[in-house]
Amino acid sequence: MASNTHNLVATADVNRIEAPVTVKAYLMCAFASFGGIFFGYDSGYISGVMGMNYFIHLYEGLPYPPANPTTAQTNAFTLPDWKKSLITSILSAGTFFGALMAGDLADWIGRRTTIIAGCVVFIIGVILQTASKSLGLLVAGRLIAGFGVGFVSAIIILYMSEIAPKKVRGALVSGYQFCITIGILLASCVDYGTQNKLTTASYRIPIGLQMLWALILGTGLFLLPESPRYFVKKGKLEKASHVLTQLRGEPEGSEYIQQELAEIVANHEYEMSVIPQGGYFKSWANCFTGGFINASSNLRRTLLGISLQMMQQWTGINFIFYFGTTFFQELKTIHNPFLISLVTTLVNVCSTPISFYIIERYGRRSILIWGAVGMVVCEFIVGIVGVTKGRASQNDPSAVRAQIAFICFYIFFFATTWGPAAWVVIGEIFPLPIRSRGVALSTASNWFWNCIIAVITPYMVGTEPRDANLESRVFFVWGSLCALCFVYAYLLIPETKGLSLEQVDRMLEETTPRTSAKWVPHSTFAADMGMTDKGTLAPEVVEKDSTFCGLAVNL
Numbered sequence: 001m002a003s004n005t006h007n008l009v010a011t012a013d014v015n016r017i018e019a020p021v022t023v024k025a026y027l028m029c030a031f032a033s034f035g036g037i038f039f040g041y042d043s044g045y046i047s048g049v050m051g052m053n054y055f056i057h058l059y060e061g062l063p064y065p066p067a068n069p070t071t072a073q074t075n076a077f078t079l080p081d082w083k084k085s086l087i088t089s090i091l092s093a094g095t096f097f098g099a100l101m102a103g104d105l106a107d108w109i110g111r112r113t114t115i116i117a118g119c120v121v122f123i124i125g126v127i128l129q130t131a132s133k134s135l136g137l138l139v140a141g142r143l144i145a146g147f148g149v150g151f152v153s154a155i156i157i158l159y160m161s162e163i164a165p166k167k168v169r170g171a172l173v174s175g176y177q178f179c180i181t182i183g184i185l186l187a188s189c190v191d192y193g194t195q196n197k198l199t200t201a202s203y204r205i206p207i208g209l210q211m212l213w214a215l216i217l218g219t220g221l222f223l224l225p226e227s228p229r230y231f232v233k234k235g236k237l238e239k240a241s242h243v244l245t246q247l248r249g250e251p252e253g254s255e256y257i258q259q260e261l262a263e264i265v266a267n268h269e270y271e272m273s274v275i276p277q278g279g280y281f282k283s284w285a286n287c288f289t290g291g292f293i294n295a296s297s298n299l300r301r302t303l304l305g306i307s308l309q310m311m312q313q314w315t316g317i318n319f320i321f322y323f324g325t326t327f328f329q330e331l332k333t334i335h336n337p338f339l340i341s342l343v344t345t346l347v348n349v350c351s352t353p354i355s356f357y358i359i360e361r362y363g364r365r366s367i368l369i370w371g372a373v374g375m376v377v378c379e380f381i382v383g384i385v386g387v388t389k390g391r392a393s394q395n396d397p398s399a400v401r402a403q404i405a406f407i408c409f410y411i412f413f414f415a416t417t418w419g420p421a422a423w424v425v426i427g428e429i430f431p432l433p434i435r436s437r438g439v440a441l442s443t444a445s446n447w448f449w450n451c452i453i454a455v456i457t458p459y460m461v462g463t464e465p466r467d468a469n470l471e472s473r474v475f476f477v478w479g480s481l482c483a484l485c486f487v488y489a490y491l492l493i494p495e496t497k498g499l500s501l502e503q504v505d506r507m508l509e510e511t512t513p514r515t516s517a518k519w520v521p522h523s524t525f526a527a528d529m530g531m532t533d534k535g536t537l538a539p540e541v542v543e544k545d546s547t548f549c550g551l552a553v554n555l
């Protein structure tokens with residue numbers, strides 16, 4: 001069997017390391033972005049449910065307030081803070097651990113299977129939540145569903161980055177962010193539609209509906225192929241070749257497919273030679289090796305992924321999505337809370353597709369830098385107007401309108417840059433041996449900071465005696481953090497556009513973030529690791545790689 005491995009045609013031509021792609025193949029890759037709906041819907045629906053009269057009445061045993069309630073009666077008819085905090089944050093706890101576990105699973109059972117498993121776990125969690133009529137079951141259901149969302153949110157990025165053609169990888173992964181924004185929008189629409197029902201349908205419909213997303217994603221993924229890079233990692237080169245033909249829409253045995261596969265195999269072999277292998281703990285420890293000084297070390301890449309997701313949360317975007325309603329209401333211009341969240345979520349949805357173009361045209365690094373600049377300017381304007389003309393005592397509606405407009409511009413800058421690019425970059429910077437764990441750690445960081453922001457912001461803007469009561473000044477905090485995002489992106493984010501994942505690996509070794517945009521691929525891993533004079537990948541490279549898991553190859 002192994003003798004056939006000699007037939008793996010390789011190339012020294014840097015332009016031939018990826019097969020041409022058909023429209024059907026693009027569509028297949030794009031389908032996976034549907035997983036973003038989970039993320040968005042799940043973070044979006046719960047605040048509406050916790051404000052529903054029937055839900056409060058059932059979960060707190062409180063009588064409904066009278067038709068024209070006093071402020072005291074309205075204020076008393078609510079869930080206590082600790083319950084709101086528990087119900088909201090338990091999901092993030094689940095997603096945090098789910099994302100971390102998913103990294104392991106994606107290497108053991110495959111990327112696609114892990115996402116399908118995530119859908120199943122999620123459905124179990126949703127069934128428990130839908131069935132619940134009291135806190136215990138609801139919290140247990142959200143914890144379990146959180147695990148599922150963690151699986152899906154971490155591994156979708158990994159899967160999409162690994163199957164997408166390099167020219168449109170950024171745009172396709174941005175499609176995931178687009179689905180997140182649609183999920184948030186859907187959640188607020190569904191909540192709005194059921195909020196006045198005085199039966200369990202008020203909360204059961206928004207909760208139960210989520211099963212549909214899991215069913216669509218899980219069923220669709222059954223029909224999609226596994227990631228070829230997973231099969232290479234497992235040493236199953238025959239399967240890797242087969243799924244590549246499906247993904248690229250090429251015939252079996254196509255020379256293009258062999259060349260692409262040869263490059264993935266040679267890169268994997270190279271990485272395996274520089275990253276010492278070992279048992280389970282060693283493979284986790286590998287994410288933190290190589291030292292801090294070396295910009296291409298595993299440690300630096302892992303820290304880059306974790307910190308990039310942290311910085312994305314530090315932009316303050318979820319302040320708008322979690323507390324925007326309350327904030328706008330306090331500005332006393334828009335009284336209908338649904339209208340408020342509709343405006344912000346619509347700006348988010350409609351702006352995101354712009355990123356499909358600019359992420360490939362201008363690159364990840366440029367849009368992260370310029371996006372941060374845009375957000376700094378908008379947030380400082382909102383803050384400055386808020387402490388001058390926009391103060392409640394000034395009662396100046398045009399100042400408040402200006403604040404709202406700049407908050408919308410701020411969302412526009414986030415949605416076109418940091419929203420998608422943070423996900424795109426974490427899918428691209430890790431070498432195959434640590435990729436699943438690197439992406440998992442980075443995604444877990446997103447959920448961790450998401451949770452921290454959700455927990456601390458009420459105290460930043462709250463008006464209770466021990467709260468900071470920052471009012472519009474809170475935008476100076478987010479504006480300063482966005483300034484930090486600018487410095488961060490300028491100093492640390494490399495340009496990865498247009499490169500294959502294997503070329504990104506080489507670029508990180510040969511450049512610094514500031515010089516990365518000018519780097520052009522100059523050789524292939526296949527040529528460097530050994531190509532025979534017959535133009536095939538050196539048999540020892542293929543065999544080493546394919547026998548890594550004790551498996552023989554037959555191409």
Ligand code: BGC
Pocket residue numbers: 043177180181312317318321348418419420446450
């Ligand atoms: C962020 C979420 C945020 C969403 C808004 C995502 O990229 O990770 O925390 O709510 O964008 O569109």
